[in-house]
Amino acid sequence: VAERPTIYDVARLAGVTPSTVSRALARPGRVSAATAERIRLVATELGYRATPQARAQTTTRTKMIAFVIADITNPFAFELIRGAEHAAASAGYITVISDTQESVAGERLRIDRILPSVDGVVLATSRMSDSAIRMTAKQRPTVVLNRKIVDVPSVVTDNPRGMRRAAEHLRELGHRTITYLPGPEASWADGMRWRALLEASHELDLKARRIGPCRPTVDAGVEASQAVADSGTTAVIAYNDLLAIGLIRGLQRLGVRVPDDVSVIGFDDILISRLVTPELTTVAAPLRKMGETAVQNLIGYIGGATSRTEAPVVLPTRLVVRASTTRYRSPRSRVRPPLS
Amino acid sequence: VAERPTIYDVARLAGVTPSTVSRALARPGRVSAATAERIRLVATELGYRATPQARAQTTTRTKMIAFVIADITNPFAFELIRGAEHAAASAGYITVISDTQESVAGERLRIDRILPSVDGVVLATSRMSDSAIRMTAKQRPTVVLNRKIVDVPSVVTDNPRGMRRAAEHLRELGHRTITYLPGPEASWADGMRWRALLEASHELDLKARRIGPCRPTVDAGVEASQAVADSGTTAVIAYNDLLAIGLIRGLQRLGVRVPDDVSVIGFDDILISRLVTPELTTVAAPLRKMGETAVQNLIGYIGGATSRTEAPVVLPTRLVVRASTTRYRSPRSRVRPPLS
């Protein structure tokens, strides 16, 4: 309702032209010290700050970056965001976050709307097609998180290694068959993980199977628990922690004990995983670092930097053994409540 | 790097002037059906979409709203965001989220940068001063969540009622002294809750005391647990669920059983509260609804609507009794591990 001061207001009060004001504020060196000082005074007096969006029209520099994520509800997003935010802040950028709610159309829409006012974009867990992403990448510097796309810089975690460690862990505990509880089919990481499990199983002489796909949520985990229980498996690796936690809850309700009857491993190591009972064994991703790295690289590209042909940055994972996995015991009869 | 099509491109290809294109896309009625159709065709063909930020220069209508939150890491934020997002979407708006990381300066900065490209702002859990918020409210329609400010529309929950219910619940269980574990001092809700507890205690003939303040995090809850254990209290109400959960963890580690030795109640009813052991008794806030209401009202104001003098919208809370509270038993000697 009230007007914010424009560069013209400042110019008038400082007795100079707008261009001088602009210079004084952006490149102080190119203006006489006295004038610059006077302008700065008037500016702070009026509370003037350049409108980044108007500025962007000519410079494409808003000092803002967009962080687009499919599901902000996933705690997985937290650390990512915090990392991004941190890296952005230390470079003088601010981050705007957009939640696409797992919708491709929504993602497109939001990106379109936001793009013009940011200098670059981090696409975390994008659900768009590779070509759509490349499209975006042509309009503004773009970094993709958790996914590999030709010609678009990306940051991923070492899924194969993580899955391998998880499988080894279960094998050491005596398990011989592993069930994978997959995430959404559109997820790049999901494909990677399943493939990695197949390979690891082969090399370690394990049997792998899958029950799914599932949405990457607690509820979906609960829903999947019946099928998992029925399958008589003794070890499951879930697409992510949320799913794993849901599964554990579901199993417990069915009278299946975790880890005594079934060992469960998740992916990500989100905060909650340390809070549930039993505490979750999980393949920890360096979430925060991922966010940071993505933004640092992005800002590099914005700063005119390097070629886009670079290989993806691969960040290491780490198996965190907690209480949801234990030694194999041959399946025993399990108490199950009557179906409701 | 590549250029997105401008209105000029569309105009040229459609054989009309930019102004006609603009009209055709915004107010189709004011353009001949044939021309409009042709323009629309070219536009979709080219994938043209008006740059909201450029448009905003003349209209102040970007169909975007900003959702500013102090700590996106708090699961409390989720449902709020989802609610907001939902209400925004159904009105054709998109939401950009900004995490201020509990910093006043950060909040100012972000708001300043983002304001010019949005039609309105929801300030959730703002840490800024009332006057600073009023300032913002003068520049763009603003709705405040979880806080009351004269002349600024707001949406709050019925803290007094919720606290009252919590106190009643504990009283019914036989507790006579209640310890409040406060949140950040800058939090408006915290003040409300403590005051409400004092009142309720008075009326219900309970003793109330407080140990704090604390950051509203799990870690802070863990840290507070020693003091709580030492105090010998049998019932505590925490500022929010995160704090409550941390407290429970901490107490458990100290050998204090929850709820057997100490009953704990939280605020908010975030997702995790159902996932921890014991499941948390909590004062549930209609988080989603809050987000929705805030945005609906905001959009109302954007649409030129009502006077700002309205009283805050107060949404009801609800006590959700789960497993972290139980009947009072006189304190017994508690096992404590030696100090490390």
Add this chain to the structure above:
DNA sequence: TTGAAAGCGCTAACAG
């Protein structure tokens, strides 16, 4: 129904 012109707030290129 359509075009021409002016301007939103800001910056950059080009004189002085």
Add this chain to the structure above:
DNA sequence: CTGTTAGCGCTTTCAA
């Protein structure tokens, strides 16, 4: 060092 000019992409008068 500073002013002038032009223009970013879009919309909105004002005429035609």
